[in-house]
Amino acid sequence: MGRYVIRRLLQMVPVFLGTTFLIFIMVYALGDPVLAFFGDRTPDDATLAAKRHELGLDKPMWEQYVTYMGNVFTGDFGTAFNGQKVTELMGHAFPITIRLTLVAITIEIVFGVGLGLLAGLRRGRIADSSTLIFTLIVISIPTFVTGYLLQYFLAVEWKVIDPAVSADANFSELIVPGFVLAGVSLAYVTRLTRTSIVENLRADYLRTAVAKGLPRRRVITVHLLRNSLIPVVTHLGTDLGLLMGGALVTERIFNIQGVGFQLWNGVLRQNSQTVVGFVTILVLIFLLANLLVDLLYAVLDPRIRYA
Amino acid sequence: MPDQIEKTTPDPVGAAGAITDAAVTGAATAAPKREKARSLGSDAWYDLRRNPVFVISALLILFLVVVSIWPGLFSSTSPNDCDITKSRHTAESGHPFGYNLQGCDVYARTVYGARASVTVGVCVTVGVALLGGILGGLAGFFGGWWDSILSRITDIFFGIPILLGGLVFLSVINSRSIWVVMGFMIALAWPQISRIARGSVISAKQQDYVQAARALGAGTGRIMLRHILPNAVAPVIVVATIALGTFVSLEATLSFLGVGLEAPTVSWGMDISTAAVQYRNAPHMLLYPAGALSITVLAFIMLGDAVRDALDPKLR
Amino acid sequence: MSMLTKTGDASSRGGAGESSTAPLLEVRDLHVEFHTRDGVAKAVNGVTYDVSAGETLAVLGESGSGKSVTAQAIMGILDMPPGKISQGEILFRGRDMLRMSGEERRKIRGQKIAMIFQDALSALNPVLSVGYQLGEMFRVHQGASRKEAKAKAIELMDRVRIPAARQRVGDFPHQFSGGMRQRIMIAMALALEPDLIIADEPTTALDVTVQAQVMELLAELQNEYQMGLILITHDLGVVADVADKIAVMYAGRIVETAPVQDIYRRPAHPYTKGLLESIPRLDRKGQELYAIKGLPPNLLHIPPGCAFNPRCPRAQDVCRADVPPLHPVTEQDGTELPGRGSACHFWKETLDA
Numbered sequence: 001m002g003r004y005v006i007r008r009l010l011q012m013v014p015v016f017l018g019t020t021f022l023i024f025i026m027v028y029a030l031g032d033p034v035l036a037f038f039g040d041r042t043p044d045d046a047t048l049a050a051k052r053h054e055l056g057l058d059k060p061m062w063e064q065y066v067t068y069m070g071n072v073f074t075g076d077f078g079t080a081f082n083g084q085k086v087t088e089l090m091g092h093a094f095p096i097t098i099r100l101t102l103v104a105i106t107i108e109i110v111f112g113v114g115l116g117l118l119a120g121l122r123r124g125r126i127a128d129s130s131t132l133i134f135t136l137i138v139i140s141i142p143t144f145v146t147g148y149l150l151q152y153f154l155a156v157e158w159k160v161i162d163p164a165v166s167a168d169a170n171f172s173e174l175i176v177p178g179f180v181l182a183g184v185s186l187a188y189v190t191r192l193t194r195t196s197i198v199e200n201l202r203a204d205y206l207r208t209a210v211a212k213g214l215p216r217r218r219v220i221t222v223h224l225l226r227n228s229l230i231p232v233v234t235h236l237g238t239d240l241g242l243l244m245g246g247a248l249v250t251e252r253i254f255n256i257q258g259v260g261f262q263l264w265n266g267v268l269r270q271n272s273q274t275v276v277g278f279v280t281i282l283v284l285i286f287l288l289a290n291l292l293v294d295l296l297y298a299v300l301d302p303r304i305r306y307a
Numbered sequence: 308m309p310d311q312i313e314k315t316t317p318d319p320v321g322a323a324g325a326i327t328d329a330a331v332t333g334a335a336t337a338a339p340k341r342e343k344a345r346s347l348g349s350d351a352w353y354d355l356r357r358n359p360v361f362v363i364s365a366l367l368i369l370f371l372v373v374v375s376i377w378p379g380l381f382s383s384t385s386p387n388d389c390d391i392t393k394s395r396h397t398a399e400s401g402h403p404f405g406y407n408l409q410g411c412d413v414y415a416r417t418v419y420g421a422r423a424s425v426t427v428g429v430c431v432t433v434g435v436a437l438l439g440g441i442l443g444g445l446a447g448f449f450g451g452w453w454d455s456i457l458s459r460i461t462d463i464f465f466g467i468p469i470l471l472g473g474l475v476f477l478s479v480i481n482s483r484s485i486w487v488v489m490g491f492m493i494a495l496a497w498p499q500i501s502r503i504a505r506g507s508v509i510s511a512k513q514q515d516y517v518q519a520a521r522a523l524g525a526g527t528g529r530i531m532l533r534h535i536l537p538n539a540v541a542p543v544i545v546v547a548t549i550a551l552g553t554f555v556s557l558e559a560t561l562s563f564l565g566v567g568l569e570a571p572t573v574s575w576g577m578d579i580s581t582a583a584v585q586y587r588n589a590p591h592m593l594l595y596p597a598g599a600l601s602i603t604v605l606a607f608i609m610l611g612d613a614v615r616d617a618l619d620p621k622l623r
Numbered sequence: 624m625s626m627l628t629k630t631g632d633a634s635s636r637g638g639a640g641e642s643s644t645a646p647l648l649e650v651r652d653l654h655v656e657f658h659t660r661d662g663v664a665k666a667v668n669g670v671t672y673d674v675s676a677g678e679t680l681a682v683l684g685e686s687g688s689g690k691s692v693t694a695q696a697i698m699g700i701l702d703m704p705p706g707k708i709s710q711g712e713i714l715f716r717g718r719d720m721l722r723m724s725g726e727e728r729r730k731i732r733g734q735k736i737a738m739i740f741q742d743a744l745s746a747l748n749p750v751l752s753v754g755y756q757l758g759e760m761f762r763v764h765q766g767a768s769r770k771e772a773k774a775k776a777i778e779l780m781d782r783v784r785i786p787a788a789r790q791r792v793g794d795f796p797h798q799f800s801g802g803m804r805q806r807i808m809i810a811m812a813l814a815l816e817p818d819l820i821i822a823d824e825p826t827t828a829l830d831v832t833v834q835a836q837v838m839e840l841l842a843e844l845q846n847e848y849q850m851g852l853i854l855i856t857h858d859l860g861v862v863a864d865v866a867d868k869i870a871v872m873y874a875g876r877i878v879e880t881a882p883v884q885d886i887y888r889r890p891a892h893p894y895t896k897g898l899l900e901s902i903p904r905l906d907r908k909g910q911e912l913y914a915i916k917g918l919p920p921n922l923l924h925i926p927p928g929c930a931f932n933p934r935c936p937r938a939q940d941v942c943r944a945d946v947p948p949l950h951p952v953t954e955q956d957g958t959e960l961p962g963r964g965s966a967c968h969f970w971k972e973t974l975d976a
Contacts, residue, residue: 203745204740204742204745204746205745205746205747205748205749207700207740207746208738208740208746208747208748208811209748210699210700210732211698211700211732211733211737211738211740212732212733212737212759212760212763212811213729213730213731213732213733213734213763213764214729214733214759214763215729215763218763222751222759223748223751226748226750226751227748227749227750230750300750301749301750302749302750302752302795302797303749303750303795303797
């Protein structure tokens with residue numbers, strides 16, 4: 001296991017470098033970070049060139065990338081448009097987004113697995129069909145629509161919540177945004193759980209469990225759920241990485257000052273340092289989440305052994 | 308249903324599935340022999356025609372396709388013919404959905420918006436299925452260093468969450484035509500299909516009938532086309548059809564974030580984005596395009612569901 | 624072990640409770656159907672058989688003959704729907720299990736009647752250790768603690784002669800060989816020393832050499848605990864060594880019943896005869912091997928009359944019209960042959976052929 005983790009971590013290095021390089025090229029090659037420094041003023045060519053030289057932007061792309069990555073490894077992510085350190089922005093933004101993601105994942109587990117189990121055990125009956133219809137609807141309505149609808153009814157019409165989340169972003173404030181963020185994924189977790197339950201209900205070992213005279217509750221919790229949740233857990237792992245990126249939309253709707261918000265600002269102001277920095281961290285989280293998924297797989301399913 | 312077990316469904320799980328199948332014949336001793344052998348394709352088509360979900364979604368999609376090809380049939384008003392003095396006005400005669408912020412007719416914009424969504428959904432799906440299917444299939448078929456390189460490339464692209472990538476990449480492109488947006492979506496979405504195609508080709512390759520064909524002296528090309536392709540293509544079709552709906556939704560989300568389609572193209576996502584600023588006073592501007600978008604995504608998701616049920620009966 | 628003395632006495636039926644002469648288990652006129660998209664498949668069409676303590680009944684038949692479905696109905700693990708028991712009784716110690724509450728049936732399963740499945744790899748839960756799965760029996764039915772359960776699991780594994788039981792108790796099913804896995808299945812069935820064991824093709828998935836070992840073990844343990852055993856198989860060779868009596872099934876019906884030796888000497892049904900003749904034999908070396916022509920019937924459309932008629936060399940018009948009942952089989956002079964029956968209009972002719 002230990003050797004496998006090390007091998008996987010080593011494999012991650014080229015993928016991480018490849019992905020970040022791709023992003024680096026896109027941001028630096030297509031955008032012009034220098035122009036952004038001057039805001040609305042249009043500087044003359046000499047000033048531009050001087051600024052480029054100062055920032056090392058006249059060097060070849062790969063050299064700039066190496067310099068950047070070198071800085072990143074010493075903890076220097078550069079400076080944001082307002083003169084703050086990018087790391088400082090991260091320090092504010094990531095805890096908020098992590099809280100939001102945790103809320104969303106919890107919602108997914110509780111409601112997704114619960115509904116999926118219910119539907120799977122009552123396959124073909126009303127509870128199953130209504131769950132299926134519910135998930136179809138949730139998947140079909142894009143996140144930003146759900147977000148605005150919930151905000152409109154809960155905050156504007158019924159005044160249950162505040163339309164915008166405060167700068168602190170407590171857990172209680174994040175419940176409604178958490179639902180919005182979890183929405184589509186929640187529906188997928190529900191369907192995945194249902195499918196997995198239905199498939200395992202047919203398995204021979206479940207028949208054995210019944211033939212052993214085990215009570216229904218035990219058959220379901222020990223034999224059915226334990227096996228059925230393996231694909232669900234791995235999906236949740238992958239989701240962890242995706243949700244942090246997906247928080248872009250939710251954070252914008254509820255004005256949450258997390259990662260998505262900062263990234264959005266970085267893009268608007270064409271601040272390459274902010275954008276590349278945040279994306280680099282998000283990619284790293286995504287890759288680590290995928291590694292975690294593979295390891296979880298081995299823990300949950302003894303048939304899989306990594307050498 | 309016990310009769311499923313008798314079917315010669317290709318098994319994406321591979322050898323492990325074969326063991327289970329043998330084991331369940333005990334339970335299936337009662338299973339009737341089929342009157343005549345049905346192929347997976349004809350069986351799937353039989354299932355589809357009888358599936359109300361498929362019929363409803365197919366009719367909806369047909370309607371959407373007609374609307375997107377001939378929007379003029381449904382609206383005589385031009386979507387870009389706006390009168391700023393009517394900004395945020397509600398419904399009136401001839402303009403059933405009212406006006407939006409710029410005073411454009413919401414009904415006309417809702418009708419004309421179908422084109423972008425349907426085009427993006429269909430083209431991206433086809434593009435992703437082709438690109439991902441071919442790359443993944445080749446990696447799975449040839450294995451070795453081919454596989455290693457292609458898999459690493461897949462990983463690199465897979466490592467960029469698509470919404471994040473959209474925000475970063477598309478924001479730096481100055482004029483985004485529908486082709487640029489679709490190209491971008493294909494470029495970031497193919498790894499998902501590629502991984503599935505690779506997996507199903509590898510499991511098909513290990514099936515006994517492929518070994519048998521090889522033992523009988525069939526050439527590489529023949530094995531690929533006649534034995535592996537038909538059996539590996541089903542999972543790709545299933546995943547691609549399900550993804551179709553999410554691509555429609557993704558385009559709208561990108562447009563909503565301001566990094567998707569641009570005027571003069573009419574896009575529901577863009578309209579929702581502009582409506583969102585003022586929706587508390589004039590919710591109709593938001594509701595109609597949002598409703599149309601949701602119904603479109605729903606139709607495609609339902610289609611994907613029906614296709615999956617038909618092609619992969621194990622999941623029912 | 625004398626074969627005939629242990630043969631269940633068909634005349635002593637009735638709800639006599641736990642009297643020593645009453646059979647342990649009686650299946651009476653059982654009908655099972657499956658409702659499928661293509662119609663109703665009649666899997667079991669009036670099966671009647673019984674087993675007493677210490678007795679081994681072999682149920683013989685091709686796949687699709689309804690032998691496993693009958694077993695699943697007894698065990699209460701039939702998938703319903705699509706399956707449905709449309710008629711019949713299953714008496715365990717004189718009580719109809721089909722009328723018991725779910726909880727009553729559950730307590731019988733595992734404790735009184737246990738089942739051994741064909742493919743131990745898929746019948747054992749892949750993500751739980753074998754020790755856990757064995758110990759579960761004691762924990763659920765006897766309220767044993769984790770520690771006690773583990774100790775008993777090791778004991779059981781020793782009992783079925785799994786080497787190094789103590790070290791392997793925490794291993795998972797996929798880490799055992801096919802024969803060892805089947806031993807674990809047997810151990811699980813034996814755990815609570817049930818009255819009756821149903822073994823559904825217990826050796827089909829194993830190598831021939833391992834088959835014999837597993838069958839021997841099963842017969843030995845059955846003898847030791849004086850359990851009833853229903854052995855479901857399609858292998859005539861397995862049957863001869865261990866069974867006391869045989870029921871041959873075809874298209875969901877019993878077509879012949881007999882004490883085990885009699886059936887090999889003098890079959891009274893053309894189907895049984897065909898089965899016996901299709902076994903390769905050294906003394907007939909060089910001759911062409913007999914094969915029953917045709918295919919097993921489609922259970923959606925069982926032929927009218929005797930279901931075997933399209934494949935039967937003896938078939939006459941009456942076979943295409945009337946369903947033959949299970950006739951008691953006698954000698955030509957009318958001497959009764961105990962335990963024998965044949966569902967053939969021409970059983971006499973077949974017996975003497």
